[in-house]
Amino acid sequence: MPEVGAQGAQLLDLLRALARELHPRDPAIERHGLDDSLERDFGLDSLARVELAARIERTLGVRLPEAGFSEAETARDLLRFFDAAPPAIEPAAAALAVPREGPATEHPALAVETLTEALDWHLARHPERAHITLYGERDGVEEIGFGALAREAGAFAAGLAARGVAPGERVAIMLPTGRGFFVAFYGALRAGAIPVPLYPPARPAQLEQHFRRIAGIVANSGARLFVTVEPAKLFAHVLQAHAEALRLIERYERPDQPSIPIHPRAARGYACTEAPRGTLYHRYRIDESGAIREAKIVPPTSQNQKTIEQDLWHFVPQHFEDKQDELRWRCEQAIRNYDPCISCSTHFLKLDIERD
Numbered sequence: 001m002p003e004v005g006a007q008g009a010q011l012l013d014l015l016r017a018l019a020r021e022l023h024p025r026d027p028a029i030e031r032h033g034l035d036d037s038l039e040r041d042f043g044l045d046s047l048a049r050v051e052l053a054a055r056i057e058r059t060l061g062v063r064l065p066e067a068g069f070s071e072a073e074t075a076r077d078l079l080r081f082f083d084a085a086p087p088a089i090e091p092a093a094a095a096l097a098v099p100r101e102g103p104a105t106e107h108p109a110l111a112v113e114t115l116t117e118a119l120d121w122h123l124a125r126h127p128e129r130a131h132i133t134l135y136g137e138r139d140g141v142e143e144i145g146f147g148a149l150a151r152e153a154g155a156f157a158a159g160l161a162a163r164g165v166a167p168g169e170r171v172a173i174m175l176p177t178g179r180g181f182f183v184a185f186y187g188a189l190r191a192g193a194i195p196v197p198l199y200p201p202a203r204p205a206q207l208e209q210h211f212r213r214i215a216g217i218v219a220n221s222g223a224r225l226f227v228t229v230e231p232a233k234l235f236a237h238v239l240q241a242h243a244e245a246l247r248l249i250e251r252y253e254r255p256d257q258p259s260i261p262i263h264p265r266a267a268r269g270y271a272c273t274e275a276p277r278g279t280l281y282h283r284y285r286i287d288e289s290g291a292i293r294e295a296k297i298v299p300p301t302s303q304n305q306k307t308i309e310q311d312l313w314h315f316v317p318q319h320f321e322d323k324q325d326e327l328r329w330r331c332e333q334a335i336r337n338y339d340p341c342i343s344c345s346t347h348f349l350k351l352d353i354e355r356d
Helices: 005-022 046-060 066-071 075-079 091-097 115-125 146-162 179-190 204-221 230-250 300-319 324-336
Strands: 130-135 141-145 170-174 194-197 223-228 267-275 278-286 292-298
Touching (some): 115 146, 130 146, 223 230, 278 300, 300 324
Antiparallel strands (some): 130 141, 278 292
16 A cells, blocks of 8 residues: 555545545545545545635645646645645734725715626726735735726627627626636626626536536526636537537427337348447347347447457557556547447546556
């Protein structure tokens, strides 16, 4: 078993305690270690990672970098940031870091009822005043003034209009907390649209899976447009397909009768059809009652099985020195080139390596 160490043991205690709270009926939590997946094995989603970061800072006195924390696959990945991570901010110091209030100012009139009206009110009186203050890592601070926000949101609203977004339509926004999110949010409001904020995944590797999770929200909102980060565009088809499928189910109207009457007869049938994963060959023998007496199906997985195995025989020796998790991931990629049925599961490959 790889060495854990004092920090590793403390981190595991925090991780297991959080996992037990999230999944109290999972008996395997106590068996998971530093090299097990934070998501797959410990069951930590994006919000759970935020909670773990807070507990690490509060208990261990270490403030881990946000980017590294979100991209970590295992607890051991987190440990690599401990030495370089800055110490946690003491409560007293944190209180001193909070900006002091400026001089008292006039408040918007009661007639101001919406966010855009409030923005316009401030814009007319003090456009350069900071409206939003963003705190990044290493104490980085970015201020967004009322004027800057109004200009950028106006440009964004014009872009929505150019893409055919009409007032009252929904615009889904999946962006990390930052300038881009607020510009998109206020820009949608400027265009008369309804913004639908969506929490982004903790790691870029989760994009495709995350899209499957939020498809119901997007479909339910009836969003006309989806605003997100550049890497997410690669998986936009996943969200579009799921959302459209859910809309079709929602609009489904039950027919007068569930099926069309047929009159079976004894026969043999052969067909070659296009399946989602390639060409499907099938043959059936049916008796006079319509019962299937014989069936033979040759799916794409069976057709490509030999070639898949040959690819792995040539591929693995070239990467034999890779770490086991990395090698398994590369092998999964090689197999998924053929999109076989066995890759429906995210982690389908069991890899055992015996080295001399």
